[in-house]
Amino acid sequence: MAEKPKAKDGTLRALVREVLAMAPGYGLTDEMLCRAVRELLPVNSADDSAILTAAEWNLGKDFVSTAENEDTDEREWRITHHGLAKQSLK
């Protein structure tokens, strides 16, 4: 059986921004972010590590930011102003 095509890095990077831009000001944990991005992709076309790698790339470009939630000890991802501006250029 032919392997399903994997989502491209560029696609994942854009989807990470798109998901976070849906609720600016609020953070998504790793699990929430990965689950949301997978909803926008064909089934089994990306695993969590690929999605988080895309998120890390966006972090390096200052399109997204992270912060640790003191109550849950979980990392939360948020879109930055730079990331919102990037989305508005589409």
Next chain:
Amino acid sequence: MAKRKKAKPDWDAAPRKTHANAKVKNLPEADQETLWLLLHPTDKETPPCTLEAAMVHLQEEFGVECALSTFSEWHSWYSLKKRMEKAASRAQQATLEFAQDHPDATPDDLEKYGQMIFTAESIEHGDAKTFTALVRERSRRMALELDRRKLVLLEAAAAEAKAKLAAITQKAKSKGGLTAETLAEIEEAAGLL
């Protein structure tokens, strides 16, 4: 070998085709909402449209043609967008109510509370019941912490007032009674309470 520079775009060339997915996403919000309601009617007696039927409406009413897979992608995207926006709206509302009930809450407290509500509202799958109980417990603890801070401030104010009144009483005794000046000092100390 020298790197060849990329040719500058020919602005007179044919415009780039809009991505099929973007055609539906870029429809006015009201039109996208119309499509959504066709697929998910709020009226229980109205049966939901199939994706194929909604696509016919998309073409006839909005003049947009796309493949079924593209429309299905839009449907997934819009569904997620609605859930996220609803969660953000609920979190904002809950934060406003919390701020009204707890005027001593700092901006940091309100941000944490809003995030907690947003996370809870965003959960669609998994153990939502347990998480809701956890949110309630954290909310109760936050309210208790704010009350505790208020109590500490009140206790400090009471201690300061008590010390002032004790000093005033001592002064009044040594001077042989209450003067107008001493009365004014007592009023000031009482105002701390």
